[in-house]
Amino acid sequence: MRETPYYSYVVGELPEGCKYCVRGEKLVLFVTGVCPRNCFYCPLSPWRRKDVVYANERPVKSVKDIIEEAKIQDARGAGVTGGDPLARLSRTIEYIKALKEEFGKKFHIHLYTTGILADEKALQKLYDAGLDEIRFHPDLFEPNSKFLQREIENMKKAFDFSWDVGGEVPAVPGFGDRIKWFASLLDNMGGRFLNINELEFSETNLRNLLTRGYRPISDESSAIKGSLELGLEILEWGEKNTSLNYHLCTAKLKDAVQLRNRLIRMAKNVARPYMEITEDGTLRFGIAEYEDLEELYELLVEEAGVPEEWLYINWEKKRIEMPVEVAEELADAIEGDVKFYIVEEYPTWDRVEVERIPLN
Structure with missing residues (x-):
């Protein structure tokens, strides 16, 4: 395990999507706020918990808005997120195809999904559209989850296609064993990486997290006490027990590196x-x-x-x-x-x- 220049930690190498992201080169394409799950730690703002589309901070009315935003950013890739982008599969496919047609095959696109809707037909459409990397976020943190089995079964199907398959979950204190279980499962399936995010408070998850006993690390930070330490523990464990690449994405990386680098790229084009x-x-x-x-x-x-x-x-x-x-x-x-x-x-x-x- 080693510390990166981006205030994060890595085992092996950074996932391809993360390499673009830390340099500020990834367009954040929010396809919909609709999601089949209701995670207690979800940080989405109220106005995004709807069927809305954003390219970075820009509300999207047409594909042209997405292309224009990508050009302003000098983006070299896009992260497709939500909600769950597969809840609006046709829209997601349209956007991936449009970005690939406009910027070429080297324009790297990764996508986040719960996996609930990632059946074989959906995965085939995503692959045919040109998706480069898919990241699964299964329901690890709810006891007796009604979704987890279906999510894992669908994740298995993703390995039928020649793209990068990985996982992305928050480091929720108290759930280290569940995350390690998922890491082992992902490793056995042939996954490439597990990305772990430091958990943070937001306007919408604050009450849920406080009632569960979680607290911020300080009055000046939104990061949750114990999350970073759990992430480091999982990386140390993963390095010894699996062959996965790991990336612990910290709250500081998002603000001090990712956002800053994206702003610098955009400023040169709009100033x-x-x-x-x-x-x-x-x-x-x-x-x-x-x-x-x-x-x-x-x-x-x-x-x-x-x-x-x-x-x-x-x-x-x-x-x-x-x-x-x-x-x-x-x-x-x-x-x-x-x-x-x-x-x-x-x-x-x-x-x-x-x-x-x-x-x-």
């Missing part, structure tokens, strides 16, 4: 000339807010002498955007009700604002 790209991949620029934007624009150009190419009217957010240096100079020179700020935003579709500094 306007007046925007700075920070080392974290956010966009930094100045803004001016005023009730009448046309009047303000005219004032800045004609009276303050600001070149038009340095200004952009953002009608949606009701502001004028500009270089930081220009905003700093204007904040000292213009009096009245005009408010100047330096802002930082994610380069994502929803442009989440992460910082705002008032200048006047």
Whole structure:
């Protein structure tokens, strides 16, 4: 077992899908929030627990939205997730085919599924569409699960096709023996890897986890106490007792590496000339807010002498955007009700604002 440069831990080698993911090269394609299971630890937000589609943060209305988002990210692959993508199999097949047709066979696509709906016909369609890697997440954490036997039987069928087959489960404290059982089973079937995720609190699973006695590792973290330690224990055990590759994906990897690298890739393609790209991949620029934007624009150009190419009217957010240096100079020179700020935003579709500094 060794630690990676991505704050995670590995036995053997990283699964192929993870290699792209840690570099920020994987488009996150959320096909549907529909799922045949209701796991107590599911972190999905309420607005995603529906039959909706997202490419990263972008709501999807057509295949064109997915292709455009992949191009903005300079994506070299996609992770197809949900819910369970097989709950909307036709849609999933359509998207996989479209991505392969647009970006070629080397565009790596992996998919997560519970396995409940992964019968032979579904697996054949996924394989024919060009899926490269399939990851099973069986129902290990519910006693007397009514799904587990069917999930395992369907997982066996996946080995009839020449793609990478693996597992992906959270490290739920108290269930180490169940995860080891699944690892042994996967190894005996000929699986390539088991990916283990550090369990985290979210808005939607908080109550379920607290009532079961789980606690965060600190007031500043959403990671669950004991999850990382269990993951490390399983990797140590797996290295001695199986031939699988293992990857322990930590909460820190998701935030400090995966998201950051994706933001940097996107920022290069969406930044306007007046925007700075920070080392974290956010966009930094100045803004001016005023009730009448046309009047303000005219004032800045004609009276303050600001070149038009340095200004952009953002009608949606009701502001004028500009270089930081220009905003700093204007904040000292213009009096009245005009408010100047330096802002930082994610380069994502929803442009989440992460910082705002008032200048006047």
